[in-house]
Amino acid sequence: MRYNVTFTWTFNFLPFMPDTRYYPRPEEAANMEEIELLIVGCGPAGATAAREAARRGIETVVLEKDPNVGERRVCAAGLRPGFCAEFDLPRRIVHCDTSRLALFDASGAEYELHFGPAHTSTREELDAAMAQLAQSEGAEIRTRALFRGLRRERRRTIVEYADLHFGARRYVAARNVFVATGASARIEASCFGKLAMAAWPQGLMTTLQYRVYLDRPAVPVTYQTLELHYYQARDGRQIVAWMFPKRDHLAIGLGVMGKIEGQALRCELDAFATRVKTRLYPHAGERERRSEGNLLYGGAPRCEVADAGILIGGTAAGLVDATNGEGIFEAAMSGRLAADAVVSERNHGRPASARYRTIFGARFRGRLTRRVRLMRYLERRPGRFGALFAQLARTPRLSDVLLKEDCERTMSERLFLYQRALEFGIRTIACRG
Numbered sequence: 001m002r003y004n005v006t007f008t009w010t011f012n013f014l015p016f017m018p019d020t021r022y023y024p025r026p027e028e029a030a031n032m033e034e035i036e037l038l039i040v041g042c043g044p045a046g047a048t049a050a051r052e053a054a055r056r057g058i059e060t061v062v063l064e065k066d067p068n069v070g071e072r073r074v075c076a077a078g079l080r081p082g083f084c085a086e087f088d089l090p091r092r093i094v095h096c097d098t099s100r101l102a103l104f105d106a107s108g109a110e111y112e113l114h115f116g117p118a119h120t121s122t123r124e125e126l127d128a129a130m131a132q133l134a135q136s137e138g139a140e141i142r143t144r145a146l147f148r149g150l151r152r153e154r155r156r157t158i159v160e161y162a163d164l165h166f167g168a169r170r171y172v173a174a175r176n177v178f179v180a181t182g183a184s185a186r187i188e189a190s191c192f193g194k195l196a197m198a199a200w201p202q203g204l205m206t207t208l209q210y211r212v213y214l215d216r217p218a219v220p221v222t223y224q225t226l227e228l229h230y231y232q233a234r235d236g237r238q239i240v241a242w243m244f245p246k247r248d249h250l251a252i253g254l255g256v257m258g259k260i261e262g263q264a265l266r267c268e269l270d271a272f273a274t275r276v277k278t279r280l281y282p283h284a285g286e287r288e289r290r291s292e293g294n295l296l297y298g299g300a301p302r303c304e305v306a307d308a309g310i311l312i313g314g315t316a317a318g319l320v321d322a323t324n325g326e327g328i329f330e331a332a333m334s335g336r337l338a339a340d341a342v343v344s345e346r347n348h349g350r351p352a353s354a355r356y357r358t359i360f361g362a363r364f365r366g367r368l369t370r371r372v373r374l375m376r377y378l379e380r381r382p383g384r385f386g387a388l389f390a391q392l393a394r395t396p397r398l399s400d401v402l403l404k405e406d407c408e409r410t411m412s413e414r415l416f417l418y419q420r421a422l423e424f425g426i427r428t429i430a431c432r433g
Helices: 002-012 044-055 123-136 190-195 220-224 262-280 328-348 352-380 383-394 396-402 411-428
Strands: 032-040 060-064 096-104 110-120 140-143 145-153 156-163 168-179 204-214 225-232 238-245 250-257 286-297 310-312
Touching: 032 044, 032 156, 032 328, 044 060, 044 123, 044 168, 044 328, 060 123, 060 145, 096 220, 096 238, 096 383, 110 383, 110 396, 123 140, 145 168, 145 190, 168 328, 190 310, 204 262, 220 225, 220 238, 238 262, 250 262, 262 286, 310 352, 328 352, 352 383, 383 396, 383 411, 396 411
Parallel strands: 032 060, 032 168, 060 140, 096 225, 168 310
Antiparallel strands: 096 110, 145 156, 156 168, 204 250, 204 286, 225 238, 238 250
Protein backbone atom coordinates (compact mmCIF):
# COMPACT_ATOMS: atom_id res chain seq x y z
CA MET A 1 0.00 0.00 0.00
CA ARG A 2 2.81 2.41 0.82
CA TYR A 3 4.42 1.66 -2.55
CA ASN A 4 1.21 2.40 -4.42
CA VAL A 5 0.72 5.75 -2.68
CA THR A 6 4.29 6.80 -3.37
CA PHE A 7 4.13 5.75 -6.99
CA THR A 8 0.84 7.62 -7.54
CA TRP A 9 2.23 10.78 -5.95
CA THR A 10 5.33 10.68 -8.13
CA PHE A 11 3.44 9.81 -11.31
CA ASN A 12 0.89 12.61 -10.92
CA PHE A 13 3.54 15.26 -10.65
CA LEU A 14 5.28 14.37 -13.88
CA PRO A 15 4.93 17.38 -16.23
CA PHE A 16 3.46 15.30 -19.05
CA MET A 17 0.81 13.62 -16.87
CA PRO A 18 -1.15 16.20 -14.83
CA ASP A 19 -3.46 15.02 -12.07
CA THR A 20 -6.97 15.20 -13.56
CA ARG A 21 -8.80 13.61 -10.67
CA TYR A 22 -11.29 15.66 -8.70
CA TYR A 23 -10.71 16.15 -4.97
CA PRO A 24 -13.84 17.62 -3.32
CA ARG A 25 -13.61 20.26 -0.63
CA PRO A 26 -14.20 18.88 2.85
CA GLU A 27 -17.64 20.48 3.19
CA GLU A 28 -18.70 18.95 -0.15
CA ALA A 29 -17.38 15.43 0.23
CA ALA A 30 -20.32 14.03 2.23
CA ASN A 31 -22.92 15.31 -0.29
CA MET A 32 -21.03 14.81 -3.55
CA GLU A 33 -22.02 12.49 -6.37
CA GLU A 34 -20.58 12.03 -9.86
CA ILE A 35 -22.63 11.62 -13.06
CA GLU A 36 -22.10 11.97 -16.78
CA LEU A 37 -24.75 14.59 -17.63
CA LEU A 38 -26.52 17.04 -15.34
CA ILE A 39 -29.39 19.12 -16.72
CA VAL A 40 -30.69 22.25 -14.99
CA GLY A 41 -34.33 22.90 -15.88
CA CYS A 42 -37.01 20.49 -17.12
CA GLY A 43 -38.77 22.46 -19.83
CA PRO A 44 -38.79 21.41 -23.50
CA ALA A 45 -35.02 21.83 -23.82
CA GLY A 46 -34.05 20.03 -20.62
CA ALA A 47 -36.60 17.23 -20.95
CA THR A 48 -35.66 16.52 -24.57
CA ALA A 49 -31.95 16.43 -23.73
CA ALA A 50 -32.65 14.09 -20.80
CA ARG A 51 -34.83 11.76 -22.83
CA GLU A 52 -32.48 11.44 -25.78
CA ALA A 53 -29.30 11.19 -23.73
CA ALA A 54 -30.72 8.58 -21.34
CA ARG A 55 -32.08 6.55 -24.24
CA ARG A 56 -28.52 6.26 -25.56
CA GLY A 57 -27.01 5.15 -22.28
CA ILE A 58 -25.88 8.43 -20.72
CA GLU A 59 -26.34 8.62 -16.94
CA THR A 60 -28.59 11.68 -16.67
CA VAL A 61 -29.98 13.71 -13.76
CA VAL A 62 -32.32 16.72 -14.13
CA LEU A 63 -32.74 19.44 -11.51
CA GLU A 64 -36.17 21.13 -11.54
CA LYS A 65 -36.91 23.94 -9.08
CA ASP A 66 -40.71 23.56 -9.04
CA PRO A 67 -42.56 20.83 -7.10
CA ASN A 68 -44.30 19.73 -10.31
CA VAL A 69 -42.78 19.95 -13.77
CA GLY A 70 -44.53 22.60 -15.85
CA GLU A 71 -45.83 24.74 -13.00
CA ARG A 72 -45.58 28.52 -13.24
CA ARG A 73 -44.75 28.59 -16.94
CA VAL A 74 -46.33 31.64 -18.57
CA CYS A 75 -46.58 30.70 -22.22
CA ALA A 76 -49.23 30.67 -24.94
CA ALA A 77 -47.95 27.16 -25.81
CA GLY A 78 -48.50 27.21 -29.53
CA LEU A 79 -46.79 24.31 -31.28
CA ARG A 80 -45.69 24.56 -34.89
CA PRO A 81 -46.97 22.03 -37.47
CA GLY A 82 -45.31 18.66 -37.04
CA PHE A 83 -43.94 19.35 -33.55
CA CYS A 84 -45.56 16.34 -31.86
CA ALA A 85 -44.45 14.01 -34.63
CA GLU A 86 -40.91 15.39 -34.63
CA PHE A 87 -40.46 14.74 -30.90
CA ASP A 88 -42.75 11.70 -30.64
CA LEU A 89 -45.19 13.30 -28.20
CA PRO A 90 -48.64 11.88 -27.35
CA ARG A 91 -51.69 13.30 -29.06
CA ARG A 92 -53.43 13.79 -25.71
CA ILE A 93 -51.47 16.99 -25.01
CA VAL A 94 -53.04 18.75 -28.03
CA HIS A 95 -55.97 21.05 -27.23
CA CYS A 96 -56.81 22.56 -30.62
CA ASP A 97 -55.59 22.02 -34.19
CA THR A 98 -55.26 25.50 -35.64
CA SER A 99 -54.95 25.79 -39.41
CA ARG A 100 -55.45 29.55 -39.49
CA LEU A 101 -53.10 32.38 -38.43
CA ALA A 102 -54.59 35.87 -38.07
CA LEU A 103 -52.14 38.79 -37.99
CA PHE A 104 -53.36 42.25 -36.92
CA ASP A 105 -51.50 45.51 -37.49
CA ALA A 106 -51.73 48.67 -35.41
CA SER A 107 -54.89 49.84 -37.20
CA GLY A 108 -56.66 46.60 -36.32
CA ALA A 109 -56.65 45.34 -39.92
CA GLU A 110 -56.64 41.53 -40.10
CA TYR A 111 -54.53 39.44 -42.47
CA GLU A 112 -55.33 35.74 -42.82
CA LEU A 113 -52.82 32.95 -43.45
CA HIS A 114 -53.47 29.22 -43.71
CA PHE A 115 -50.90 26.57 -42.81
CA GLY A 116 -50.29 23.49 -40.74
CA PRO A 117 -52.24 22.68 -38.84
CA ALA A 118 -50.41 23.95 -35.80
CA HIS A 119 -51.49 22.93 -32.31
CA THR A 120 -52.11 24.45 -28.91
CA SER A 121 -51.44 22.94 -25.51
CA THR A 122 -50.52 24.17 -22.04
CA ARG A 123 -47.03 24.19 -20.60
CA GLU A 124 -48.19 22.09 -17.66
CA GLU A 125 -49.27 19.27 -19.97
CA LEU A 126 -46.46 19.67 -22.49
CA ASP A 127 -43.64 19.78 -19.95
CA ALA A 128 -45.12 17.01 -17.81
CA ALA A 129 -45.48 14.71 -20.85
CA MET A 130 -41.91 15.38 -21.96
CA ALA A 131 -40.61 14.77 -18.42
CA GLN A 132 -42.49 11.45 -18.18
CA LEU A 133 -40.93 10.33 -21.46
CA ALA A 134 -37.48 11.25 -20.16
CA GLN A 135 -38.07 9.22 -17.02
CA SER A 136 -39.27 6.26 -19.07
CA GLU A 137 -35.87 6.24 -20.80
CA GLY A 138 -34.03 6.17 -17.47
CA ALA A 139 -33.37 9.84 -16.68
CA GLU A 140 -33.76 10.88 -13.03
CA ILE A 141 -35.73 14.09 -12.38
CA ARG A 142 -35.33 15.78 -9.01
CA THR A 143 -38.01 18.34 -8.21
CA ARG A 144 -37.67 21.18 -5.71
CA ALA A 145 -33.97 21.28 -6.58
CA LEU A 146 -32.87 24.92 -6.72
CA PHE A 147 -29.71 25.59 -8.73
CA ARG A 148 -27.25 27.75 -6.75
CA GLY A 149 -24.07 27.89 -8.84
CA LEU A 150 -21.26 26.00 -10.50
CA ARG A 151 -17.53 25.99 -11.02
CA ARG A 152 -15.17 24.10 -13.30
CA GLU A 153 -12.47 21.91 -11.73
CA ARG A 154 -10.22 19.74 -13.86
CA ARG A 155 -12.49 17.74 -16.18
CA ARG A 156 -15.67 18.09 -14.15
CA THR A 157 -18.18 20.84 -13.47
CA ILE A 158 -19.21 21.06 -9.81
CA VAL A 159 -22.85 22.13 -9.44
CA GLU A 160 -24.32 23.22 -6.13
CA TYR A 161 -28.07 23.03 -5.55
CA ALA A 162 -30.49 23.33 -2.66
CA ASP A 163 -32.58 20.22 -2.01
CA LEU A 164 -35.80 21.86 -0.80
CA HIS A 165 -37.34 18.52 0.11
CA PHE A 166 -34.83 18.07 2.93
CA GLY A 167 -33.42 21.57 3.37
CA ALA A 168 -29.94 20.37 2.42
CA ARG A 169 -27.15 21.69 0.23
CA ARG A 170 -25.93 19.14 -2.30
CA TYR A 171 -23.18 18.91 -4.90
CA VAL A 172 -22.87 17.06 -8.20
CA ALA A 173 -19.69 16.58 -10.23
CA ALA A 174 -20.72 16.17 -13.88
CA ARG A 175 -18.71 15.65 -17.02
CA ASN A 176 -21.17 17.91 -18.89
CA VAL A 177 -23.85 20.33 -17.67
CA PHE A 178 -26.76 21.50 -19.83
CA VAL A 179 -28.36 24.72 -18.52
CA ALA A 180 -31.95 25.23 -19.71
CA THR A 181 -33.51 27.47 -17.11
CA GLY A 182 -35.51 29.85 -19.30
CA ALA A 183 -35.44 33.63 -19.72
CA SER A 184 -34.80 34.26 -16.03
CA ALA A 185 -31.58 32.22 -16.06
CA ARG A 186 -28.86 33.87 -13.97
CA ILE A 187 -26.11 33.12 -16.43
CA GLU A 188 -24.72 36.61 -16.03
CA ALA A 189 -23.14 35.47 -12.72
CA SER A 190 -19.34 35.44 -12.67
CA CYS A 191 -19.20 31.64 -12.36
CA PHE A 192 -20.32 31.32 -16.01
CA GLY A 193 -17.31 33.24 -17.31
CA LYS A 194 -17.44 34.02 -21.02
CA LEU A 195 -20.92 32.48 -21.32
CA ALA A 196 -22.31 35.59 -19.61
CA MET A 197 -23.87 38.19 -21.93
CA ALA A 198 -23.91 41.80 -20.75
CA ALA A 199 -26.71 42.75 -23.17
CA TRP A 200 -29.03 39.94 -22.00
CA PRO A 201 -31.31 42.16 -19.84
CA GLN A 202 -31.96 44.43 -22.83
CA GLY A 203 -33.74 41.55 -24.60
CA LEU A 204 -36.11 40.69 -21.76
CA MET A 205 -39.86 41.19 -22.16
CA THR A 206 -42.42 41.66 -19.42
CA THR A 207 -45.50 39.56 -20.10
CA LEU A 208 -48.95 39.12 -18.62
CA GLN A 209 -51.55 36.56 -19.66
CA TYR A 210 -55.15 35.78 -18.75
CA ARG A 211 -56.66 32.33 -18.89
CA VAL A 212 -60.29 33.10 -19.68
CA TYR A 213 -62.85 30.36 -18.93
CA LEU A 214 -66.18 30.98 -20.68
CA ASP A 215 -69.69 29.83 -19.77
CA ARG A 216 -70.38 29.01 -23.45
CA PRO A 217 -68.15 28.54 -26.52
CA ALA A 218 -66.74 31.47 -28.43
CA VAL A 219 -67.53 31.84 -32.14
CA PRO A 220 -66.35 28.71 -34.02
CA VAL A 221 -63.44 30.34 -35.88
CA THR A 222 -61.82 31.07 -32.51
CA TYR A 223 -60.83 27.43 -32.06
CA GLN A 224 -59.24 27.23 -35.50
CA THR A 225 -57.10 30.35 -35.17
CA LEU A 226 -53.89 31.62 -33.63
CA GLU A 227 -54.02 35.40 -33.33
CA LEU A 228 -51.03 37.76 -33.11
CA HIS A 229 -51.50 41.53 -32.72
CA TYR A 230 -48.78 44.16 -33.20
CA TYR A 231 -49.36 47.70 -31.93
CA GLN A 232 -47.83 50.34 -29.68
CA ALA A 233 -48.41 50.74 -25.95
CA ARG A 234 -49.48 54.03 -24.43
CA ASP A 235 -45.81 54.83 -23.75
CA GLY A 236 -44.85 54.14 -27.39
CA ARG A 237 -43.19 50.76 -26.90
CA GLN A 238 -44.00 47.84 -29.16
CA ILE A 239 -46.56 45.31 -27.93
CA VAL A 240 -47.00 41.79 -29.24
CA ALA A 241 -50.34 40.37 -28.06
CA TRP A 242 -51.93 36.98 -28.65
CA MET A 243 -55.07 34.89 -28.41
CA PHE A 244 -54.50 31.13 -28.47
CA PRO A 245 -57.50 28.80 -27.98
CA LYS A 246 -57.34 25.88 -25.56
CA ARG A 247 -59.64 22.98 -24.79
CA ASP A 248 -61.37 24.73 -21.88
CA HIS A 249 -60.17 28.34 -22.00
CA LEU A 250 -58.63 31.09 -24.12
CA ALA A 251 -55.07 32.28 -23.50
CA ILE A 252 -55.11 36.06 -23.95
CA GLY A 253 -51.86 37.86 -23.25
CA LEU A 254 -49.25 40.37 -24.30
CA GLY A 255 -45.61 41.25 -23.90
CA VAL A 256 -43.67 44.51 -23.99
CA MET A 257 -39.91 44.97 -24.22
CA GLY A 258 -38.22 45.97 -20.98
CA LYS A 259 -39.73 46.66 -17.58
CA ILE A 260 -43.15 48.21 -17.14
CA GLU A 261 -45.11 49.09 -14.03
CA GLY A 262 -47.56 46.34 -13.10
CA GLN A 263 -50.69 48.47 -13.18
CA ALA A 264 -49.82 49.90 -16.59
CA LEU A 265 -49.27 46.41 -17.97
CA ARG A 266 -52.61 45.21 -16.60
CA CYS A 267 -54.39 48.20 -18.13
CA GLU A 268 -52.90 47.36 -21.52
CA LEU A 269 -54.00 43.73 -21.22
CA ASP A 270 -57.51 44.66 -20.04
CA ALA A 271 -57.95 46.88 -23.08
CA PHE A 272 -56.74 44.13 -25.41
CA ALA A 273 -58.92 41.47 -23.74
CA THR A 274 -61.96 43.72 -24.22
CA ARG A 275 -61.25 43.94 -27.96
CA VAL A 276 -60.92 40.15 -28.15
CA LYS A 277 -64.20 39.68 -26.31
CA THR A 278 -66.02 42.04 -28.67
CA ARG A 279 -64.93 40.02 -31.71
CA LEU A 280 -64.87 36.43 -30.46
CA TYR A 281 -67.28 35.96 -27.57
CA PRO A 282 -69.63 38.96 -27.36
CA HIS A 283 -72.49 36.90 -25.90
CA ALA A 284 -70.51 34.63 -23.57
CA GLY A 285 -69.81 35.32 -19.93
CA GLU A 286 -66.55 34.67 -18.13
CA ARG A 287 -66.76 32.00 -15.43
CA GLU A 288 -63.19 32.65 -14.34
CA ARG A 289 -60.19 34.75 -15.34
CA ARG A 290 -56.77 33.70 -14.05
CA SER A 291 -53.76 35.98 -14.50
CA GLU A 292 -50.11 34.95 -14.73
CA GLY A 293 -46.99 36.95 -15.49
CA ASN A 294 -43.33 36.33 -16.15
CA LEU A 295 -40.26 37.44 -18.07
CA LEU A 296 -39.74 36.18 -21.61
CA TYR A 297 -36.97 36.93 -24.08
CA GLY A 298 -37.09 38.68 -27.44
CA GLY A 299 -33.49 39.58 -28.26
CA ALA A 300 -30.58 38.05 -30.14
CA PRO A 301 -29.19 34.59 -29.31
CA ARG A 302 -26.53 34.41 -26.63
CA CYS A 303 -23.06 35.11 -28.02
CA GLU A 304 -21.45 32.07 -26.38
CA VAL A 305 -23.49 28.94 -25.62
CA ALA A 306 -20.85 26.36 -24.70
CA ASP A 307 -17.53 26.29 -22.91
CA ALA A 308 -15.54 23.57 -21.14
CA GLY A 309 -18.37 21.14 -20.46
CA ILE A 310 -21.11 23.74 -19.90
CA LEU A 311 -23.83 23.98 -22.57
CA ILE A 312 -26.75 26.43 -22.63
CA GLY A 313 -30.02 25.74 -24.44
CA GLY A 314 -33.61 26.82 -24.88
CA THR A 315 -34.68 30.33 -23.98
CA ALA A 316 -31.63 30.66 -21.72
CA ALA A 317 -29.58 30.62 -24.94
CA GLY A 318 -31.86 33.18 -26.59
CA LEU A 319 -33.61 30.67 -28.85
CA VAL A 320 -36.76 32.69 -29.45
CA ASP A 321 -38.15 34.07 -32.71
CA ALA A 322 -38.37 37.80 -31.97
CA THR A 323 -41.15 38.31 -34.53
CA ASN A 324 -43.70 36.01 -32.90
CA GLY A 325 -42.29 34.76 -29.57
CA GLU A 326 -42.04 31.12 -30.71
CA GLY A 327 -39.38 29.23 -28.81
CA ILE A 328 -40.69 25.78 -27.89
CA PHE A 329 -39.50 24.09 -31.09
CA GLU A 330 -36.07 25.73 -30.88
CA ALA A 331 -35.78 24.78 -27.21
CA ALA A 332 -36.57 21.12 -27.83
CA MET A 333 -34.20 21.00 -30.80
CA SER A 334 -31.38 22.50 -28.69
CA GLY A 335 -31.95 19.70 -26.16
CA ARG A 336 -31.62 17.15 -28.95
CA LEU A 337 -28.40 18.75 -30.17
CA ALA A 338 -26.99 18.80 -26.63
CA ALA A 339 -27.73 15.09 -26.18
CA ASP A 340 -26.09 14.33 -29.53
CA ALA A 341 -22.98 16.28 -28.51
CA VAL A 342 -22.67 14.45 -25.18
CA VAL A 343 -23.07 11.04 -26.82
CA SER A 344 -20.54 12.00 -29.49
CA GLU A 345 -18.01 12.94 -26.82
CA ARG A 346 -18.37 9.56 -25.16
CA ASN A 347 -18.09 7.66 -28.45
CA HIS A 348 -15.53 9.73 -30.35
CA GLY A 349 -13.75 11.92 -27.82
CA ARG A 350 -14.52 15.36 -29.27
CA PRO A 351 -15.60 17.68 -26.43
CA ALA A 352 -19.37 18.10 -26.30
CA SER A 353 -19.09 21.87 -25.88
CA ALA A 354 -17.14 22.23 -29.15
CA ARG A 355 -19.59 20.14 -31.16
CA TYR A 356 -22.65 21.84 -29.63
CA ARG A 357 -21.25 25.33 -30.27
CA THR A 358 -20.67 24.53 -33.95
CA ILE A 359 -24.08 22.96 -34.60
CA PHE A 360 -25.89 25.65 -32.59
CA GLY A 361 -24.36 28.37 -34.75
CA ALA A 362 -25.21 26.60 -38.00
CA ARG A 363 -28.77 25.76 -36.99
CA PHE A 364 -30.01 28.79 -35.07
CA ARG A 365 -27.82 31.85 -34.91
CA GLY A 366 -28.20 33.28 -38.41
CA ARG A 367 -31.96 32.77 -38.69
CA LEU A 368 -32.85 34.10 -35.23
CA THR A 369 -30.49 37.07 -35.55
CA ARG A 370 -32.19 38.01 -38.82
CA ARG A 371 -35.58 37.80 -37.11
CA VAL A 372 -34.41 40.27 -34.44
CA ARG A 373 -33.22 42.69 -37.13
CA LEU A 374 -36.54 42.35 -38.97
CA MET A 375 -38.50 43.07 -35.80
CA ARG A 376 -36.46 46.18 -35.04
CA TYR A 377 -36.90 47.35 -38.66
CA LEU A 378 -40.67 46.96 -38.36
CA GLU A 379 -40.81 48.71 -35.00
CA ARG A 380 -39.09 51.84 -36.30
CA ARG A 381 -42.06 52.51 -38.62
CA PRO A 382 -45.14 50.57 -37.48
CA GLY A 383 -46.80 50.90 -40.89
CA ARG A 384 -44.34 48.28 -42.09
CA PHE A 385 -46.18 45.57 -40.14
CA GLY A 386 -49.21 45.89 -42.40
CA ALA A 387 -47.04 45.80 -45.51
CA LEU A 388 -45.36 42.58 -44.35
CA PHE A 389 -48.64 40.91 -43.37
CA ALA A 390 -50.21 41.81 -46.73
CA GLN A 391 -47.25 40.27 -48.54
CA LEU A 392 -47.53 37.08 -46.47
CA ALA A 393 -51.28 36.86 -47.08
CA ARG A 394 -51.03 37.16 -50.87
CA THR A 395 -47.97 34.84 -51.14
CA PRO A 396 -48.84 31.53 -49.43
CA ARG A 397 -45.54 29.94 -50.48
CA LEU A 398 -43.64 32.55 -48.48
CA SER A 399 -45.13 31.37 -45.19
CA ASP A 400 -44.33 27.74 -46.04
CA VAL A 401 -40.68 28.54 -46.80
CA LEU A 402 -40.28 30.69 -43.69
CA LEU A 403 -41.39 27.76 -41.51
CA LYS A 404 -38.41 25.72 -42.67
CA GLU A 405 -34.99 25.74 -41.04
CA ASP A 406 -32.14 27.28 -43.05
CA CYS A 407 -30.61 23.85 -43.50
CA GLU A 408 -33.87 22.48 -44.94
CA ARG A 409 -34.31 25.05 -47.73
CA THR A 410 -33.39 24.32 -51.31
CA MET A 411 -31.41 26.76 -53.41
CA SER A 412 -34.58 27.77 -55.28
CA GLU A 413 -36.33 28.46 -51.96
CA ARG A 414 -33.45 30.63 -50.80
CA LEU A 415 -33.55 32.58 -54.05
CA PHE A 416 -37.32 32.97 -53.61
CA LEU A 417 -36.77 34.41 -50.11
CA TYR A 418 -34.17 36.90 -51.36
CA GLN A 419 -36.58 38.08 -54.07
CA ARG A 420 -39.43 38.53 -51.59
CA ALA A 421 -37.12 40.34 -49.15
CA LEU A 422 -36.08 42.73 -51.92
CA GLU A 423 -39.72 43.32 -52.81
CA PHE A 424 -40.57 44.04 -49.16
CA GLY A 425 -37.61 46.38 -48.77
CA ILE A 426 -38.58 48.42 -51.81
CA ARG A 427 -42.16 48.73 -50.59
CA THR A 428 -41.29 49.74 -47.03
CA ILE A 429 -38.00 51.68 -47.08
CA ALA A 430 -39.91 54.96 -47.08
CA CYS A 431 -42.96 53.67 -45.22
CA ARG A 432 -44.48 56.08 -42.73
CA GLY A 433 -46.97 55.45 -39.94
